Amino acid sequence: PPPLAETPRRAPAARPFTMPTVGVGRDELFARLGQTSYTPEDLVEEGKAQHEFDELCFEFGIELDDVTSDRMMAANEIKNADAEAQAKLDELDDTVIYKIDIPANRYDLLCIEGIARSLRIFKGLESAPTYQIIEPAQRQIMRVKPSVKDVPRPFVVCAVLRGMNFEENNYKSFIDLQDKLHQNICRMRKLVAIGTHDLDVVEGPFQYDAQPRDEVSFVPLTEEDKEWTGKALLDHYNTDPGCKHLKPYTKLIYDCPNYPVISDAKGRVMSMPPIINGAHSRIQKGKTTNVFIECTATDLTKAHIVLDTMVTMFSEYCSEKFSVEPVDVIYETADGGVESTETTPRLSSRMAEAQLTDICSVIGVELDAPTVCELCTKMQLGPASYDEATGTISVTVPPTRSDILHAVDIIEDVAIAYGFNKLIPGEVPPTQTVGGPLPLNHFSDQLRDEVARAGFTEVLTHGLCMTRENFDNLRRVNDGSAVQLSNPANEEYEVVRTTLLPGLLKTLKHNKSMPVKDGIKFYEISDVVLQDTNADVGARNERHLAATYAGLTDGFEVIHGLVDRYGSDKSKLLSSFTML
């Protein structure tokens, strides 16, 4: 068969949740991967370069979802480009962009820096970096006033990156990573919001408090010449079409009397989390070298993960590579005393363990300790060691791998590094069991055979329908018995049916061209759902049978015959017969 990489770009088979997609420049990615030998022929769409990258992604567990460019993405938005639109399109960048789908729990793969580094380590081209906290002569300080607890947005974590050099690509990557984190782990900034600042234009000690919304005043990043007060700014973001990307976040603080503010020793507003940074402290390409990062949060655990991700991803650009400067966060009491302090970022390397026997048993292959340790290194879990006395493999979990929660996470990484496909053809489990269908399903299948024998054709209709299809159109009163969808994505699907009739009638509507001489006969045996306060989920399923006859006569005798044949409680079945 042809190589795997010929899988077409397609919609995934019903993923239960969204995978983040990261756009990276293809050429920059290949350069970072040390892949410099591709010829222009190799680089064509679906060419050798793409196939090899597809294979690497497949082994590692990410996916190349789309190959595009800024120009192509803009072109897709426009249906028919006239000459003027085409000229505008031609001005756009056509550098090839790879859109890569990454697993939802891997915050270290949300930018090109992270993806490239992880793949290099996976390929054995480099070992995982050791991130260092470098103590400055004097640590920066962030004082947190108790007023932030009332917002509530009670936590903040901070760090300093020194000696950075922002040019076009890494500047964009820096902004994009913050966006991705905001959209994913930060739950649209609700749990954590990131602010990044030029340290050289502000002065510590810094302050995080909540200020009256009509008093806090600053020039936000979106307006380089005008000062706004807090609430007025949010009103502006709620209404101005040019700022509509900020509208979803305003409700997080809009109704509070006091808005969160990060400011410096001179009272200059650096940011108003989680909405917008101040223009004064903004990061500038070619100018900013020292960066102050603050992450305000309602969830401290996530805040640490977010901060660790920001610094591990971008510390590669610091003058001391992979080093970070700590900040003291002091939580104050109402009278200015100290309630607690925390030095951030945590950036801790921790150890985690798995039993060698468990690793081998879960994967289903015999591996010796040195091999397992080597495989761990490929997955950023090195150095790994083995204690023969206890049979334990100990791995080093870097701050980039917050997804390692349990021994099984280590075991999965060992399996990935080993290669899932090496386990093919596998082995059928020796489990002995006696199988069979559920009695209700068995009965349903028997009934389906019998009704079909009576000349009815089976149909399968949707469980969701419009409210009026379930009640008004059947001339039934809406007694509130139907389960309603609280946020239907589609107006055709408002309630879960309490009767099979809507589906059957709609089937008839779409099959009017069927020959009527002997009548159009069809049936369904399927679940309906009714509200039920006795059920633990508030609703119960009922398996119903419904049959329809439509023809030149009313065919009452046909339905009657069916009921006679298979209905044990005639009055119940007859009461739901409707003459149409």
Place this chain on the structure above:
Amino acid sequence: MLYRLANDYKATGVFTPKKYFSVDRVFRNESMDNTHLCEFHQVEGLVADRNLSLKHLIGMIKTFFEAIGITQLRFKPAFNPYTEPSMEVFGFHPDLGKWTEIGNSGMFRPEMLAPMGLPPDVRVIAWGLSLERPTMIKYRIRNIRDLFGHKVDLNMMKESPLARFP
């Protein structure tokens, strides 16, 4: 049903391995298009026994897909919140002549099983696929509404051949 299995174990002290399957309706609140509806069907299989491995899961999946005519498989690391390891299943589809994603699988995380009280060496492996997608591939159906729902042509129901593999 895993919960009931665990309760049986607690009551009797005896763990009985089980294999379960389900073919049933699932729902999702997303926008629809030619190949996606708000509701569709999933087929799922599960084996609960002591000391099961990824190798067993692969063996089980291979046997399952052979029954519908797909014999060449590859597995890709994936992420599900409730399984670790997780694998996406890719098969070489004989009708399409190319590799395509055909299912998802994994081993349930211990955090899911331990609270139910199952013995610690009991492992649960599971796999699943959607029903509509492979059917549409096999029968070259382009619109899911031709297969499921009130817009299905009753003539098609009457005239379709028996489903047999290969």
